[in-house]
Amino acid sequence: PDAVGHQRGGKSQEIAGSMKRVDRNFGKLIDALKELGIYENSVVILTADHGMTHIEEGKRLGDAITNVLTIPELKMQYLSSGMVPDLDTDLLWFHMVTGAAIVYRNPISSEQEDVLIQRLTSIEGVHSVWGRERIAGQGMHPAVADLWVNLADGYGLASVEMGGHASIFQQSVPLIIKGPGIKSGLVIEEDSGIRTVDIVPTVLHMMGFDIPETVDGRVLMEIFE
Template sequence: MLRRTATLMAVVALFAILQASAPASPAVRQGTPTSAGTLLTSGSPDTPARYVIYINWDAFRNDYFDWATRPGAMPPETGYLAAPTPLGLPSLSRFVANGVRFINAYTGIPSVTTAMQTSALAGAWPATHGNVGCYYDPLTNAAAKSGRPFYADTIVDAARRAGLVTASVQQFMLDGRADIYVQPGGRFERRVAETLKLFEAGLAGRAPMPQLVAIYADDLDAAGHNGIGYGTFPSFTEETWRKKMVAELVRMDTAFGTLIDGLMRLGIYENTAIILSSDHGMTPYWGATSLPQVVSEFAKAGLKAVLVETGDQAPDNADVVMATNGLSLQVHFRPGVSQATMAMLTASLSAQPYVGGVLTRDELTALGAHTLTGDMFIWPTPPHHFTSGNIRFGIRANHDTRHPSSVNVFMAMGGAGIKRGVEVSAPTPIIDIAPTISQLLGIAQPLSSEGRVLWEALSAPAQTPGTSAYSIQNE
C-alpha cells in the first residue's frame, strides 16, 4: 500500500513538472448547409421523424465547441502536450452546419446532473419534478441528497403511452421507465456501439425496434472534474485543462460520426432526428475557499451561519443553515430573521468581489427552483469557491454555479424534420427538449411539461406561438 501511494505521488509530481512548461493562456439566423463531405447531407428536413435519438453529453459546456473549431480560441501550442492539441470537429461541425444550433441554451438551478437530466427529460424545472441534488431539509434539520428519484412524467412515459418503443443507453434517469435499458459503461464509443446494436436487432426482427432512444455519456464530466476517469489525468493549470477538454471532445466527435455512419448504413438516417445537448457546463476553481468571508458577512448582521454536509444536522443555535452541491451556497434562514435583514445581506454579499451573484427566494421561484433550494442562492466569481477546504495544489472544477461557464450548454439538432443551417441566439432552456421531441414524434407532451416546442428549429409550420423571455444575462 505504501509503495502504491509513493508511486501515485511520483506520477502526480511528474505531471505537475511537465505541465509547468506550458504557457498561460439576430435570434434566428438562416445559413447555407455545408457541402463538405457526405456526412449529414442526405437527410431531408421535410421528412417526418420516424425515429428520434436524444443524446446528452454530461458537462458539455457550450464554448468547448468554439475552442475546438475556432482558430486562436486556445492557448499557444508550446510546452508539454503541445504537439499539437487536436483541433477540428468534422462530425459535429457538419451536424451543426446542416441543422440548428442554439448558442444560448441554458440549464437550471441547481445545475447538477440528476436534477438537470430530469429537467430535460420531463420538460420541467426542479420545482415541478422534485429532484434537487444535495439540499438542507428544515423538517429533518439535516442535509440530504435527492439521488435519482423524481416525481414527474418524462418524454419516455409520453412515448410509451402513445404506443412507441423506447430505449435508454445508460440514461440512468430512465432506468425502470424505458422499454429497453442497457448500461454498457465505458466511453461514448461503447454506447454508440450498443445503440447501433439496438437498431440492428430491431430491423432484423430479433427485438422491438426502438423509435425513441436516449443516450447518456459522461466522458466530458469525468474529465472536466479534473480527477482520474476514463483514461484522463488531472490538469494543473486552466490552460492545460482546456487542452484536455478539447482532446476529449475531438475523440467523442469521431464516435458521433460513427453513429451517423451507422444510421446511414442501416438505412434509417433519412427518417431520424438527432438532438444533442447537455445538463450543465463546467467551471474551474482553485486557491483558498471564500466560505469564511461569506460566514463573516452573516456575522456582521448578527447571524450565525453554518454549512452542513450530507447526513449532518445543523446546530440548534444556528440562525442560517447553508448546503451546497459543490460550488454555490443554498441559504436557509431560520425563523426570526427579518426580510429587511435578508435584503441587507443580499446587497452586502452582491458587492463582494468573490461573489458572482445572489438570488432571492422570489427570483429562485421565478427560475423554477425547488423550495428546498433555500431562501437565498449565492455563487462565486471564478476562480473563487465556497467549498469547505482550500485547494493548495492544482485546480478543480465543478458546475453548481450560475456562472455562464456552467449555465450555457451546447445544444444542436439535425436530421429528419429539422431545418438546415440555422443558428438560434435567443435564450433556450433545456426544458424545451422534451416538448420538441414530442412534436417530432407526433405525440402528446409529457404531463409535467413546462417547456415549449422549438418551432424555430422545425421544418413543420408552428402551430402555437411561444417565446422564452429569460436570459442568462438577466442574472
C-alpha cells in the same frame, strides 16, 4: 468530461483529450446510423446539462461566504452531504451544484436579511444574490433557499475543484438538433429563450405524440421547415 473538468479544469489537456474521445465516439454513432440506413430518418440531439469554468487558485469562495455569514446575532452553520444541523442554528448554507444556497431555520428580520445580502455582494467574485421571489422566477422550487448566491465566471466554492459551474454563466449550453423536417443550417442566438426543458416536448411533437400538461417547456416550432 464532467469528472475530468471538475478535477483538472476546463482549460486542461485532460479535458481536451476527454472531449476528443466524446467526439470520436459520437462519430461512431453517426457512422453506425448511416451503415444501418436509418440516418436520414433519425433524430440526433447533442446538448449538455451545464458548462464548466476553470477555477484559478485564490478564486474559491467557500471560506469567504462562511466568514461574511458569521454575525453575532445569528448562529450560522455550513452543511455538506451527510451532516445534520445543530438544533439552535439560525442560518444554514450549502454548496449546491450551481451556487450557494442559504436557508433560514428561524425567522430573521428584513434588516438582518439586508445585512446578509450586503455582506455577500461585497465579496469579490460574487455576481449576484437572489431572494425568494427571484429564485421562484428562475424556475427553482421556492423552498430550495431563502437566498441564492451566484458566482462570477471563473470562481468556485469547493476548495479541491479546478473546474466548476456555480454561476449562471454555465447555464448556457450548445443544442444541436438534426432530423427529418428540421431546417438545415439554422442558427438561433443564445438569448432566444430556448431551454433544455424544451427538448422533450419538441421530440414528442416530432414523433406524433400528444404532449401531457405535466411536461415543462414548449415545442420549438421555429426549427421546423
